[in-house]
Amino acid sequence: MIFLDDTDKKILNTIQFDFPLEKEPFMKLGNELGISEEEVIKRLQRLHDEGAIRKIGPIINRTGIGGTSTLVAANVPDERIDEVADYINEYQEVSHNYLRPERYNVWFTISAPDRVRIDNILNDLRKRTGLEFIDLPTKRLFKIGVKFDIR
Amino acid sequence: MDAIDERILKATQNGIPLKRSPFAKIAIELGISEQEIIDRLGKMKEDNVIRRFGASIGHRDIGIVANAMCVWNVPDERTEEVGAIMAAFEEVTHCYERPRAPGWDYNLFTMVHSYTQEDCKEVAAKISQATGIDNYKLLFSQTEFKKTGVRL
Known part of the structure; x- marks a missing residue:
């Protein structure tokens, strides 16, 4: 596990939502935290290299740009899980894919420009794996706001 | 855009x-x-083309290892009210209504991330108490096969 000191935690809690959109954002962050721009960059690089930060960039809203998404579940026999997960991951449109041991155990999300593309991917997967997939598109969104409270 | x-x-x-x-x-x-x-x-x-611009956190690498998808079987006439209550919980990062499917009765989905599975279970118990919905399950992720976020 990655060691985080108080300054690292402050950086992580700040830049999830309040990353300054400016020409020199790291200087701005440094000013807010009372450290130099150079130190901000050094810390961010370490946090990125060690995996605490995956990336700093835009979190794209699929429906906001006229696309659509769904959550899909499959009941995959234990001995086929890795193989089937690989098939699923091949599609660029698959954004998340998890093993959650339950009656349906492989859970993934597909985001695509339109519903037709999602149907094509699902049909393709059914053909390639011979498995059933349940398709659970969003009916209503009550909340989306991933923010980790890093303690 | x-x-x-x-x-x-x-x-x-x-x-x-x-x-x-x-x-x-x-x-x-x-x-x-x-x-x-x-x-x-x-x-x-x-314009909500992007939800935010900022850091995506490798939450597992910093110890936030428990990730529960809580699924709830909520009577259709109560989904709107119950969804709003669930969304108000700070620990809930996502809350969606989805269709039921054959062999799948759960129609509300909430994601909870925390440091331990126990924490997640406590949050779910609190939500259950606040909403009166006691038909629910927690599905913990055991393996992450992919997480890229939405890409163009």
Whole structure:
């Protein structure tokens, strides 16, 4: 596990939502935290290299740009899980894919420009794996706001 | 969103460089000014084309290892009210209504991330108490096969 000191935690809690959109954002962050721009960059690089930060960039809203998404579940026999997960991951449109041991155990999300593309991917997967997939598109969104409270 | 916006998203979706003036190189590549990139990103945020611009956290690597998808079987006539209560919990990062399917009775989905599975179970118990919905399950992720976020 990655060691985080108080300054690292402050950086992580700040830049999830309040990353300054400016020409020199790291200087701005440094000013807010009372450290130099150079130190901000050094810390961010370490946090990125060690995996605490995956990336700093835009979190794209699929429906906001006229696309659509769904959550899909499959009941995959234990001995086929890795193989089937690989098939699923091949599609660029698959954004998340998890093993959650339950009656349906492989859970993934597909985001695509339109519903037709999602149907094509699902049909393709059914053909390639011979498995059933349940398709659970969003009916209503009550909340989306991933923010980790890093303690 | 126009073609330039799309190019900006494509150029930044894998992460901006972690160095001084991180937008400078992209600006040269796209033949526009840094300020224009910044203004356009701000506008896309306002227009909800992007939900936010910021860091994606490798939550497992910093110890937030428990990730529960809580699924709830909520009577249809109560989904609106119950969804709003669930969404108000700070620990809930996502809350969706989804259709039921054959062999699948759960129609509300909430994601809870925390340091331990116990924490997640406590949050679910609190939600259950607040909503009166006691037909629910927690599905913990055991393996992450992929997590790229939405890409263009």
